Amino acid sequence: MRTQVAIIGSGPAGLLLGQLLTRAGIDNIILDRASKDYILGRVRAGVLEEGTVRLLDQAGASARLHAEALPHDGFSLAFDGRNHRIDLFDLTDGKRVTVYGQTEMTRDLLQQREGSDAPAIHEAENVAIHDFDSEKPFVTFEKDGTTSRIDCDFIAGCDGFHGVSRRSVPEKSIRTFERTYPFGWLGVLAEVPPVAHELIYANHPRGFALCSMRSMTRSRYYVQCSLDDKVEDWSDDRFWDELRRRLPEEEAAAVTTGASFEKSIAPLRSFVAEPMRFGRLFLAGDAAHIVPPTGAKGLNLAASDVHYLFEGLRDYYADKSMAGLDDYSRRALLRVWKAVRFSWSMTMLMHRFPDTGEFGQKIQEAELDYLTHSRAASTALAENYVGLPF
Structure with missing residues (x-):
């Protein structure tokens, strides 16, 4: 097989890139080890x-979004028993x-x-990337017991944190930066109306909570939990009780x-x-970066x-200029690190850490009070939340 761009991964990044390329008349093939059902079954x-x-x-894939999505003009920070809206x-x-x-x-x-x-190949096994440091890269894979090869001009690695793309790069050629957090998010999806028409981020002595939604009849809720917790230890009743404890009284009711x-x-x-x-x-x-979901930046x-x-x-492909591709990493990383900073700051602000102590709790409370009573601070928060330009 021959194509111009081989795309590894059929999550949102790979599919969006493929659709944009197809509409621009640029040949591409999407390759994924997962099935379509698995991809559509992931909750994100x-x-x-x-x-x-x-x-x-631009990709021509927004008609249903504009018909069914929920535009939000704000969100709330809940602390000290009260809700504080960021407009x-x-x-x-x-x-x-x-x-x-x-x-x-x-x-x-x-x-x-x-x-x-435009072709997409799912349930491909043993995907391997070859000669990407040359002008003739190619990808091999197995499907139904047959090994195939895709020759291409470029390879887009959109296959997530555990995918083959980043793992194909020699260790000496790549540098990684990582911070792991000492807690997790226990999340549930339920066919119930959301508690509010906008998201609520709650800082509470028992830990963080988030009230979100997927529609006006489907809610997505989270509570901060220990990494040692097991899903089977959390009955629905236990979850709802814990969520309500972490919300202001009116929202809990x-x-x-x-x-x-x-x-x-x-x-x-x-x-x-x-x-x-x-x-x-x-x-x-996700092949290049992961952020905690606190700032809603990953997707x-x-x-x-x-x-x-x-x-x-x-x-x-329009004029044989490599300028944009040569500058891709620099441009992308400038925005990535700003989003990583914002997601980290929101995570540090809203969660209770094992070593927070009374001093750390007072600092969080002071920061939250400042964010919600200073227009300058609220503006900086809002600018990052709605997304820096790209």
């Missing part, structure tokens, strides 16, 4: 920046975020892919409980790999990576 983030929505518009729309001159599940975004992009002539249909514990980490380009191999999304960072990479590839 759901807060989109305006830049991400614009890219979906995103006012503080950022009319910007907002959009609540739309990553699973739904992936479904829309998959449907666009299936409606085009408004929580609608019900049977959860998904429950999981996710560890939190910050991770960045530098650079994000190795010859003709480019890393994008949006994948989208900004795709934006920079697509621009570089489009310019190359």
